[in-house]
Amino acid sequence: MAALTRRSYNLVNRISTTHAYTSHLHRSFSTDTTPFTVETSIPFTSHNCEPPSRSVETSAAELMTFFHDMATMRRMEIAADSLYKSKLIRGFCHLYDGQEAVAIGMEAAITKKDSIITAYRDHCIFLSRGGTLVEAFAELMGRKDGCSKGKGGSMHFYKKDSGFYGGHGIVGAQVPLGIGLAFAQKYNKEDHVSFALYGDGAANQGQLFEALNMAALWDLPAILVCENNHYGMGTAEWRAAKSPAYYKRGDYVPGLKVDGMDALAVKQACKFAKEHALKNGPLILEMDTYRYHGHSMSDPGSTYRTRDEISGIRQERDPIERIRKVILAHDIATEKELKDIEKEKRKVVDEAIAKAKESPMPDPSELFTNVYVKGFGVEACGADRKEVKAVLP
């Protein structure tokens, strides 16, 4: 009841503000930015540094945003599953459902001038960086209104204007690239950081350690984020890594182990990491997370994991459920309101898919565009060079 009193008091104070006042009580709560703290599910474990506090500052507005955004992401990935099965998406499709808290929590801690780079499980990061559902679905279906004009596909989403550098298909390559982004930020004397995301599978890559060594040597504002979903394709972490304590693998580089299914913990860790990286150089965040789908759409995901494990995690640690509980506990919205939001997201995603389906395939002339920025009028040819030739502008 004390909570209710506090809420009513806030409501009264806000009548004179510019918040839209509707008959739905929860609307004013959901735009309420009054800070309050929530404890993370578990404390942080640290390596070579002092961990941040497990009391995370948040607000009703932020929690509702988390819920909205994660519900959208969840729906998008499930819809992509259906589209793949109906053969509208071809090739590779790596789904992120279960891991949404990492994308959401990270975004809440940073700005669009900070950079993010990830591997091929990139659909949700694209959304959190400001990409639209239509661009995502159109790209997945290879249409010209896709974010890469249909030329990239699932693994190659980018949004450079809001600091999202893809979308990479070669395991581990994105880590040196991400450290390169941090190099540029330092070179330009920006006050920004770069997050290079990689999985437990990529965590053993040599180039990661090569680049991390340089990041530490040169004090680059780079944050390596291991999204540890415990399986590198079909190989469990204990079969691939002598030491699966990925947050410690940086040795002289500090690390933090984070409950990656807790968006607030992720936000706290990323906020801490950004401050650290700007002052002291690189650190590693290990996000303990889980993917419900298999590695990709060609992997059922149940030959190397038990169904009990998967459903157990869904029950105990689902990121959307966690935020739902916090929202309900603080009376920010009712159960029905949250369910209505989820229904609304289903509709929004379906509409985006319908719109994306209307987008045509790219014009055949697009085969020859963007090979170079400056093509010097050079000729490129198709499969039969006597039949198909183009001039590269």
Add this chain to the structure above:
Amino acid sequence: MLGFIRQTVCNRGVSVSKSQLRFLVPGGRNYASGAKEMTVRDALNSALDEEMSADSKVFIMGEEVGEYQGAYKITKGLLDKYGPDRVIDTPITEAGFTGIAVGAAYHSLKPVVEFMTFNFSMQAIDHIINSAAKSNYMSAGQISVPIVFRGPNGAAAGVGAQHSQCYAAWFGACPGLKVLAPYSSEDARGLLKAAIRDPDPVVFLENELLYGESFPVSAEVLDSSFCLPIGKAKIEREGKDVTITTFSKMVGFALKAAEILEKEGISAEVINLRSIRPLDRATINSSVRKTNRLVTVEEGFPQHGVGAEICASVVEESFEYLDAPVERIAGADVCMPYAANLERLAVPQIEDIVRAAKRACYRSTSMAATG
């Protein structure tokens, strides 16, 4: 060292040279009045210096480029001038630092990555191809990569199998890359400056044995705005009986072969490709249409080599003009041996080029070219 000097009228950007004056000097060297000489090493160093001065986004990264002044002294003096923020010594970790440089290019800096030799680029080849060359295409133009990868390529002297490979054909096959191979100091300056200014990833194949060679450079070449166009070959020597296409160190060999052929009544046209990708098919084909015979020369392995592509291009576009099959001179189809006599057999020599040109010329019957 080259035994002759030639003076060309400045032909900036034009693939067909204007009239050339040639001074044949047995043993000594004539300096045409006012012509300055510059080594390829100094040409590269001055190009780097000028481009770093003109654009603060340009930086150099590689092993020993800074305090050591460059493994081959190409970056000499640049650390002192531009500081450790812009001339960066790396650990011996090609995959790591190449990835870092490509990431920096994603963020709109202009890295010049030095590979101590291109043999070591194989450790980083994923970043050159998958992270750099393909990004502009996969992102439909969002992520461009204005990076230069440079360093010595091909055979040196006695360095053995792992340090002698030529990578022109491999890199030249990849869409999204530009691949340049300078020969003279003018080439080195003009092409490196063009490469650094270019918004796309450029592989810049130098040659260790050419670093110390001097070439005349005009005032125009020495000007800080001097740039050569990418994708245009240069006709180093005009001729009418046989076309010899080549690049890098082999240009010097081809020119010497042309002198020998001249004495035997064969006028050879020597084309310095300068650009492996884009390949200047127009210049090559128009030359072959004039001479009707072609010898391709390269140091690298023969199978799937640059010469193979040039031969295919000429067969496709100028078949009726060929009076003889295309001849290919390339490195031997073996790993580079160490022993000096075997090494000599593994790399093209001037006599190989002469012999191939003669074969191309004596093969046909004396038919007048029909229209």
